[in-house]
Amino acid sequence: EETVSDDEDEEFQFSNLMGRLGAKKVLDDESDVKQLWLQLRKDKPHLLSNFEEFLVRIFYQLQEADNEKNELEYALKKKIAAYDEEIQHLYEEMEQQIKKEKEQFLLKDTERFQSYSQELECKLLSKEQELEHLVQKQKRLEQQCTELLSGKEETKIVNTKLKMTNQELLRDLERTSHELSLAQQQLQVLQEEASRLHEEKEM
Numbered sequence: 001e002e003t004v005s006d007d008e009d010e011e012f013q014f015s016n017l018m019g020r021l022g023a024k025k026v027l028d029d030e031s032d033v034k035q036l037w038l039q040l041r042k043d044k045p046h047l048l049s050n051f052e053e054f055l056v057r058i059f060y061q062l063q064e065a066d067n068e069k070n071e072l073e074y075a076l077k078k079k080i081a082a083y084d085e086e087i088q089h090l091y092e093e094m095e096q097q098i099k100k101e102k103e104q105f106l107l108k109d110t111e112r113f114q115s116y117s118q119e120l121e122c123k124l125l126s127k128e129q130e131l132e133h134l135v136q137k138q139k140r141l142e143q144q145c146t147e148l149l150s151g152k153e154e155t156k157i158v159n160t161k162l163k164m165t166n167q168e169l170l171r172d173l174e175r176t177s178h179e180l181s182l183a184q185q186q187l188q189v190l191q192e193e194a195s196r197l198h199e200e201k202e203m
Helices: 002-021 031-043 045-104 108-149 152-202
Strands: none
Touching: 002 031, 002 045, 031 045, 045 108, 045 152, 108 152
């Protein structure tokens, strides 16, 4: 009976310790920690308090790393959503401009403008492919975030990789936005030339 009572007391004390440390948030399996704790409690009780203090520091650092990872993951998802929205807006605006220009350049004397329009469509297709590339990068980023949850000890290393990926996405977005702006300028020139051509035909 005393043995059963001691076992229950040990189980209660260990569970209480793990609860205070918030171990369930960072550990999937407590058996190794429990085995070492029981061994120290049995053979070297004078070291048990040192071991528990060590656990307190370790779990605190793990929790801090987990919080930092969650904050970074949230910020990255927010930025990615903003990038996607901006790219979608630019894409829709570009598509509307191309549609408008194609309607204006259906006359026989505007074949060269049709060629320009096709060239712009090719550029738009290229931008769609770049957008798909950015989406794939986003998926890889989400996969890295998922893998991050299963590897707490690699949190800081993965966080650094996520920051680098975020910077790379930002550079890709800036480059794509610049190229889309150039395409819009080309469309403006195209429209002005079409107007001049119509005026010459009426004269």
